[in-house]
Amino acid sequence: MDENNAECRPIDYYAQQLFDYHFLKQELKKADCIFVLGSHDPSVADYASQLYHEGFAPYIIFSGGVIRPVGELRNTTPKSEAEAFFDIAVEKGVPAEAIILENNATNTGENFIFTRKLLKEKELDFKSFILVQKPYMIRRTYATAKVQFADFDFTVSALPDTYDSYITRCIENNISKERVISNMTGDLQRLKIYPEKGFLIAMQIPAEVWNAYEKLIEMGFEGRMAN
Structure with a gap:
């Protein structure tokens, strides 16, 4: 796989970027x-x-x-x-x-x-x-x-964890990786749109994190989008 070609990168590459950003x-x-x-x-x-x-x-x-x-x-x-x-x-x-x-x-x-x-x-x-x-x-x-x-x-x-170990623990608790990733894209969308509604303060979202979000949406991980 050509690591310089974003189209070839696996789902976990993008999901880990969201996980690391979310885990303040x-x-x-x-x-x-x-x-x-x-x-x-x-x-x-x-x-x-x-x-x-x-x-x-x-x-x-x-x-x-x-x-x-x-x-x-x-x-x-x-x-x-x-x-x-x-x-x-x-x-x-x-x-x-x-x-x-x-x-x-x-x-x-x-x-x-x-x-x-x-x-x-x-x-x-x-x-x-x-x-x-x-x-x-x-x-x-x-x-x-x-x-x-x-x-x-x-x-x-939150319980100290890495993306890989968290996914493993979720699967042990009957929570699928697909559900976790869809939740993460949904949470990033909320961080983007909720400040204007007054629900939360604005947080800077790095360009590479937003790009990872868009790639995951293209892959179908959009099960928890806010209206």
Whole structure:
């Protein structure tokens, strides 16, 4: 294969460029709460549990009202993302009383909006958060939090991973590579168009990353485009 010929490059070449861009890395620091945004990836709950046990925060909020089918989040009955994550965390030794559930959010913006409402209703005076998501949703989580959580101190984090090892782990959790790549193109599209809607702050997208996005769209990875 001629590496100088972009047309000959494999899908993974472009997908890794998106993964590396999306996976914004910040230094972890202790916080009042670990705030986990809903996801179809159960390893997000694994990582939140790990952070809890390592003493990074005394509480975990799981936010996510999307009902997932049996087996998608290691669940034996259909459950919301928050409820399925709760089960995973408890199995990993997190005390139930340290977990707060938000069961209504169906997208990233609602994760923040409904969690803020929940904090107010429960009179929880948390001022700092570790925001946890999948690696390829970290940049969009950060950009959204800069709008929705601007008055809080926060860092964003995901289980440290490479593109190859993340894909392997997803397949072990019944999440296909095709689904991951389509999600990554959808997230990049949102980073491009959502700032003008006020949903998140603008983030610079390097030309080579946008080119990789366009190549993946040409290859058919457009299953999660926003309107």
